Amino acid sequence: MKFFKILTFLSVLISTFSFAQQGNKVTLSGKIIEKTSGLPLEYATVTIINPSTSKPVSGGVTDSKGEFKIDVSQGSYNIKYEYISFKTIEIKGKNISSNTNLGTIALEDEAQQLDAVEIRVEKTAVDIKLDKKVYSVGKDIMVRGGTVSDVLDNVPSVSVDSDGTVSLRGNESVRILIDGKPSNMGNINDALKLIPAETIDKVEIVTNPSARYDAEGGGGIINIILKKGKNQGINGTFVASVGDPRNTGVSANLNFKQEHSNFFTSIGYNNRSNPGNTKIDQQNFDQNGALKSILNERRKNNRFGEGLNANFGIELLLNKSTSWTNSLNVRSNKGGNKENVLYYNYDALNQYLNTRQRYNDLQSTSENVDYSSNFVKNFKKDGHKLTADISISQNSDNDNSTIEGIILDNNEFVSSERTRKNDKQQRNLFQVDYVLPIGKKSQFEAGFRGNYVKNITDYQVEERKTASSPFTNIDEFTNILEYNENVTAVYTQFGSKINKFSYLAGLRFEDSKIEVNQLTSTIFKTKKYNNLFPSLFLTYEINDQSSISLNYSKRISRPRDRFINPFASYTSNVNLFQGNPDINPAYSDAFDLGYLKKWEKLTLSTSLYYNHTTDSFEMVRKERGDFVFTPVGTPDVIVNGEIVTVNDGEDIKTPVIVNTFFNLGQNDRFGFEFTLNYNFKKWWKLNGNFNFFNSQNTGSYTYINSKNEEVFQSFNRNATTWFTRITSKVTLPYKIEWQTNATYNAAQKTAQGSNKAIAAMNLAFSKDVLKDMGTISFNISDVFNSRKRIQDIQLPNTNSHSEMQWRRRAFTLSFTYRFNKKKTDRDQKPKQNNNGNGDDEFMG
Template sequence: MKKITFALFLTLLLSVFTSFAQERPAATKVKVTGNVTEKISKQPLEYATITLTNTKNPKSIAGGITNNKGEFDVDVTPGTYDIKVEFISFKATEIKSKNITENTNLGTVGLDEDATQLQAVEVRAEATTVQIKLDKKVYSVGQDLLVKGGTVSDVLDNIPSVTVDADGTIALRGNDNVRILIDGRPSNAINISEALRQIPADAIDKVEVVTNPSARYDSEGGGGLLNIILKKGKNQGINGTIILSAGDPKNYGVSGNVNYKTEQFNLYTTTGYSNRQNNGNSRTDSQYFLDGVTSKYTNERRENERSSEGYNSNVGLDWYLDKSTTWSNSINVRRNSGGNPETVITDNFNAQNIFQYTNYRFNDQFSESKSAEFNTNFVKNFTKEGHKLTIDGSFSSNRDNDNSEITDLSITNTANVQTQQRNIVQTDYVLPLGKASQFEAGYKGDFNKLFTDYKVDNLNAMTGLFENDYRYTNVLDYREQINALYSQFGTKINKFSILLGLRWEDSKITINQLTAADFSTKKYNNFFPSAFFTYEVSDKSSVSLNYSRRISRPRGRFINPFSSLSSAINIFKGNPNLDPSLTDAFDLGFLKRWSKLTLSTSAYINKTTDSFQFVRSPSGEFVDGTPVIYSSPVNLGKETRFGFEFTLNYNPFKWWKLNSNFNFFRNKTEGEYSYTVTEQGLPVTVNESLNNTANSWFTRLSSKISLPYKIDWQTNFTYNGPQNTAQGKNKGNGAVNLGFSKDLLKDKATIALNVQDLFNSRKRITETYLESLNSYSEMQWRTRQATLSFTYRFNQKKGEKQQQKKRGDDNGGSDEFPG
């Protein structure tokens, strides 16, 4: 593996040096610059093409494409040129016989939409599913056949660099300290993993993957951030889409997005209903030791039938107060209810592995969640392009109610009621300085209250009454206040860009365990510097070096001592004494575009202090002679993560698109963990070294082929390599997803079929080695699922380009600079 890593890194360096050697412009050339926009909306057009043909030598042709700000920069030898600016579905603009003898700025070139082309354009020529940029990857959900009828978790699981574990844990480049944003704001969900499984994929427009965010973003998330952007209709007039889906196991739903846009306002809504069932299972085989000698064996088997019925609606209004001012308001409402009947069968064996008896346990769980969120956004664009002020507010309320009745030798009732209120206010100010510099500053206040009431009651067989079990009962009041200020300055000198930023966050965390009468307050403030350096080797290749400091604050079940009791012998226990971890993130990247291929590579190092990891330890309690094992997060110590990844977009033919991603990382942890056990009636402290070095990797390959008769075929293969952990190892695992679609009714409709986990192979497989326990476990959250969907579009063609809102989706400002 070391040789493979070295070869990949050497390939990166050779690519960079080759580009420097082959693409250095001749000293006699001059620059032709400018920017391309939509004439009506004044919004920049990315990937517009610029062609310059020498009038005296037609074979002498130069050209380039615009960046995401619509800017272009072309090197030509002095002479007279015919210049042509083109973009799909827009009328081309030509400048005849332009005499260019020195550096020339053509200014702004505005393109008009070509209504004839829009009606006659081949609708199957869709936008690239994944757009690779130097600082992020943008994933267009609408083009993906594999998520039709699925959820946001299914969407994330198909994105380069992102993995979703069997239990819903989301990781970016192998790091699960990831910040999840929705429309640039933190999600208001209490359990983010579960919430993402409730939001239908059809409500999502695109997802932005930012591996090393700048000072403008929250410092939260040592592994980076994912920004989930919801659909908001943007086309003129009234138009929209309706989607029907059904699948097996039970999975059916309906959703629609409609918008009505005029010169004065844009009214839009996305509303959906879903009813789904996810069948899952798990197994844990354990060998227990007492004083170094085997004492017994257990084989635990679980079967789940999770059901979920949900409704979500997002209604918004963009009000164009004048040509430079927009006020947007939206309301998002979600409601979900479901059950999770779980059967647990545990076979018990003696020290000689001879069967003794079987325990049966049935957990009938019911859950209900409600959330409401109001968002408001004010944007003022000043006279100078890029000069703007934005003010945002987000106010949300969320309530989760989980109840279960556990039946084994007795009856146990659990109730978990969680309520959360989150208020966010933010303002951002962007000021261009000259033609090549930009200043940005802002404030953000994030105020969060989470109240959790978890109760366990056991039936007393003698009295017939339920009695509270104080061991697992807890009331937790968690409050978080974070005030942040940031400033950053960017400039561009020729082909060299610099972005320097500094963010300051003041945090006040209060944790009040009402049941245990334990109150604690944590106050700390931190500076989070960031620095981004980019060199444009040419108009098609760039090199970058980035640094940022990040923080990961423990929340929710990480700090709640008890929030579930699904197993009598394997219990998750939160740790209210967890401290936040701090990460220094370094990233070296290279981006290269060819006519049919886009390559993005990066080498990265993350150094984390007070990293929290999960450890397993005996609780000292026994159930029918079987030790009860706690699984808890602890501040382990230091963690150093080194990795290398590359992402490829390759279109060998018009009818075939390939996307691939490979990530290798090496994770080194240093730390110790102590716990107390009872031996021969006396307490004994066990000190366990958790020093560990682990290598792992994962890869993803997606292929999309356009077949005759307007049939599309998409295949996705994912493999997660094995990885050693501090107390065992995770085994490798692979899965395949498959999808087909066909256009109908003169391309106004599409029918699609997809199969998730085609070979039913997606499982989390772990091995754990402790002084008192060895165990092997498999967990499959969802078995193979097939979904059939029907999409109908009215007043809107498939793949039709939509107008961008005047405010970007990046929650204010931009990492790009004028020039």
């Protein structure tokens, strides 16, 4: 309640400020562009100087359109126009007696040098805006030779944990888009590890999206924008990289632009190996709390992959106001994971008994084809346009694994299984957006979006009872699931600016139809629901350098096929994952209070946020009976990590644990975040991000176990944690660039234990060669080999300590060559709107 009182007070305060009067002042306005391309220059500086004292009396920076407005008292001034790496223009003795439009000012590019340090001042890698953050991948030498997962792990507000799961402000319920469209590559976290970083232009982070965006994603939206060349003539970039562990890759980004057309292509090949390891020390106790056995597990993974990514496109300028872009994206990847697990077994006195080995050889292939078409019609009035988008994509993922288990001490057979999973997905997306400016300070928008997905998963598990017997099917796991998701949406929003106060109000309607067809068991379930998703954004410009905003939006998180398949997926015969076909979507109300302040060398963005989620997803572990088998020829056997002494032929029983999802009562997440860019010197840039949040669950789960007993589990918990990331980029003598990235994730309590803190650092160096047409880069990922997920878990009969490292420290050397394209060239913005998810919000 206190939080809502604060929001109400600030809302009233903002409204009051909007009626403040400026007194006897006049307004200067104008626009600053780049002379060679005519593109607007965002964040260019305008300084109003008193000619008698040579001291600034006022000033401001340009917006995304290159425009500025500055309030000054009447008088005579010198006016200076500046933008880093461009020649400064100064107009002296300008007499200002009334509101004056200074027209369009064109700045020319300029390179500077100071002593032995070359100053190549370029726009910061992180562009902070009030409604979102834009991360330019090309500015970051840390990710060269890496993947999209590496890119996201450098983006403010975003973190990628040790197994590749992406979260935004600590919230894993985040929507990840590629060019404004949902990915069609199956598991998105796995897909991000396959796409080379060199194919990415920038990443947009929208923590509280408006009605224009999909309502999917309770934690916000991450939009990954692929490169599309826009420079005039024939130009491009080639990148080659090698690394240890194995990281070989080559890529090319080319485009050929003429007056009425632009051909662009990106082609990349990579061959990678990511060795990792896991350590688990587990103590097992009996019902009286006495130590019964000790299990030490050591796991080594060797994940590998080889992939080809190609994108071909053409943009046709049909006339001065109409463009049509078509592109075809093809991805082909094959790889796998060779996992060797050793279980060292000890008795209650810590005396060695034996070692069991479990070897899993996983082979996988993935094929993805995506066709996109974008049509843009610009009308006579600036900003008045109509866009239409079509995207048709198909994806196929095939996984095959063989799992063998033996006792190493005597080579005794334990188990032999093999699994097969064939996943096919088709996605059709259609979208139309219309934007109509009304007057000079208002804008109306409306649009339609249809997203239709069909996914079929064919899953099979087989086993053999002895080393020489044939494989037989396990009916409990083998199944075919068809999942269809059809979401049709329409939206409208209206924004306007009144003096320094602006607002954007929107409403989105989504009609959802979800079909879960379990073809093997003939279970057919259809869920239909429709929802309204309102959004409201209020902004007050305190002055030209600072703004404050108050935002609200309603979001949804839909359960996917894995969450709702009633058939269990096989990890072992006593530890299963099973979906819940009755699980419902979760709904979130997101509030965000933001403040943006710009100084000459510093940009600061702060945010106070609160998310209230109902029916949030939570995983529960429950037992569903015993697994029974009869050992032969040994008095001591290992069952689920425990030593059991039996007579020959005696049945052994061990509980089967099922992991499944259910709808929790609610989750409340409250946090504070700030992001800053600091140009400490012309040769030194700093970027920092800090996020503190508290997550509180309220809810419980009750089920009937195999003994017909009612089991109650409380999921009430309160967890607080924080993380921070600091990036430093320094230009050293001899044209060497040095970048350091340091992250710290604080410790966090969980429902069953705690996660330890993680500190890690990356380093990168680069040097330009061949008259600045080439660049050599060297980076070290995880310098201290410390990026590990360390957990302590306490259960009624088990205590365990685990350390999991998804991949170890890596070294990468890369070479970049550019032709007909300078390092400081700024690509023109695409005329397409990335399916409504790439444009700036209208905030006046």
